[in-house]
Every structure is written in C-alpha cells, then in structure tokens.
Amino acid sequence: MTDHSDETIAARISRVLADRIVTGQLAPGSKLKQDHIAEEFGSSHVPVREALRRLEAQGLAISEPRRGVRVASFDLAEVQEVARMRAALEVLALRHAAPHLTPSILDQAERATLEGDQAVDVRGWEAANRRFHRLVLSPCGMPRLLAAIDDLHAASARFLFATWNSGWMTPKDRDHRAILGFLREGETEHAATVLERHVQWIGRRPARSGGAADAERFAIVG
DSSP, rough: OOOOOOOOHHHHHHHHHHHHHHHSSSSSTTEEEEOOOOOOOOOHHHHHHHHHHHHHHSSSSSETTTTTEEEOOOOHHHHHHHHHHHHHHHHHHHHHHGGGOHHHHHHHHHHHHHHHTTOOHHHHHHHHHHHHHHHHHHHGHHHHHHHHHHHHHHHHHHHHHHHSSSSSSOOHHHHHHHHHHHHHTOHHHHHHHHHHHHHHHHGGGSSOOOOOOHHHTTTTTO
C-alpha cells in the first residue's frame, strides 16, 4: 500500500476526494466547492485549489466557467480509450521492469492475487488488483510512466465500481497467474501479451446473470 505519512495537505485532499469519486461516493456532476473542502480538511484555499488541479489532471474533475469545479462524467467510450492507453503503457513498463523483477517481488504479487481472490467486496478486490499491477510494473524505474499509469488506473476503476458495486461475486484472476507464470520463466513477451489483453477487458460491461460464463469474463478484468 502507498505510504501517506509524508504527503502534503494538498496531496491528502486530492487522494481522499479521488477515492470518493472513483468509488462513486461523489457522483458525476457533483460540485466540488472550495469552501466546503477547506472547512472539512481544516486548510486554506491554496492546497484545495492545488488538489482540484490534480483531480482535473487525472480526468476526475472538470472546471467550468462560472460553474466552478465538478466531478467529471464518463461513458463507455472514454473507459475503452483509457483501457487502450493503459494496455500500451503497462506493456511498456513491464518490458522495462521484467529484468529487475526478483522472486520476492513476484511472491508479493502472487499474494496480492490471492488477496483479490478472497476479497469480500469490490473495494477490497480493486485494492489487491492495483497492488499486483504496481508490484510488477514499479521496477521499470520510470516514475513519469508509472504516474501516468496510476492516473489511468484510477479512471478505469470508476467503471469497475459503477458496474460491480451491486451483485458482487468474488473473481478468480487467471490472467494474473498467467502473467506471473511467464515472468517466473523469463518469458516477458508472453507475459506482455497476456497483460495487454487483460487490461483491455475493463472497457467491456459484464453481464448480470451471475453464471459461470460471467465469472469467467470478470476473472480477466483489471
């Protein structure tokens, strides 16, 4: 998990608001009023404005003339665009990270997958899923690339929460296991191929029947 001990006030405000937006606590179109936010966090308007600019950069908020800042809306076409961007950038990161992936890192990624399998709700699954991706990608040593991926992951997580907050079923992530298997064998390109396909499934709305076919489809989302 990310260490929040050294984050600035603006970073904390941005993180908390981003979490509320991603999980649907703040609905698209909701106003993000500086006065209310500053009062909640006990801060001046300066870090609030900085936090709101960060949310805009992430695509989670929009600033409109004479209307202030609002939670950004999203549709399936935007989610599919984000999925394609994530696929391209995560494959790039994985290719650079692969030579630096140690057995210890891969073991941690496997534990994250197991935690996802045991998640009781979408929030727990998404946290484990994001941890898996960060573990296998972070050794690329490219901080700007990783920051861009993190922003895209937040955008795609909004679709995940919107789709799966009701009717949750615990998935079994076969793609994560396949990626780990290939990485342990030194087959980076095979791992990259699975990762590219895996990420792009986020733009496909799952069915609601709850049968085995739906579980199979969700097993490779994220």
